[in-house]
Amino acid sequence: xxxxxxxxxxxxxxxxxxxxxxxxxxxxxxxxxxxxxxxxxxxxxxxxxxxxxxxxxxxxxxxxxxxxxxxxxxxxxxxxxxxxxxxxxxxxxxxxxxxxxxxxxxxxxxxxx
Numbered sequence: 159x160x161x162x163x164x165x166x167x168x169x170x171x172x173x174x175x176x177x178x179x180x181x182x183x184x185x186x187x188x189x190x191x192x193x194x195x196x197x198x199x200x201x202x203x204x205x206x207x208x209x210x211x212x213x214x215x216x217x218x219x220x221x222x223x224x225x226x227x228x229x230x231x232x233x234x235x236x237x238x239x240x241x242x243x244x245x246x247x248x249x250x251x252x253x254x255x256x257x258x259x260x261x262x263x264x265x266x267x268x269x270x271x
Contacts, residue, residue: 161202172215184269189265228260229245237258
C-alpha cells in the first residue's frame with residue numbers, strides 16, 4: 159500500500175505550508191492525483207486521515223482531483239492525454255507512448271484558519 163507513504167509526504171508538505179503561512183488549523187486540502195498513480199481513492203482517504211493525525215491538518219476535508227496523464231507518441235510525435243497504462247494514442251492509435259506526467263500525487267492547495 160504505497161498510499162500511506164504518499165500521504166505521509168503530503169502531510170509533511172501541508173505542515174510546512176501551514177507553518178509558512180501562519181495557518182493554525184487546516185480545514186481543506188486538495189490533492190491532484192495522476193490517472194496513472196495507481197492509488198485507490200478509498201485507501202488514499204484512509205491513509206490521509208492516519209498521516210494527518212496529531213497535525214494541523216487533523217480532521218480536515220480531503221478533496222481529490224484525478225487528472226489525466228500526458229504521454230508523448232513516438233509514432234506521430236504528438237502529446238496525448240491517457241487515463242490508463244495500456245492507452246493508445248488518440249491521434250494515430252499507436253501503443254508506443256512515453257509517459258511525461260500523470261503518475262504522481264501533488265498537494266494542489268489548502269485552506270485553513
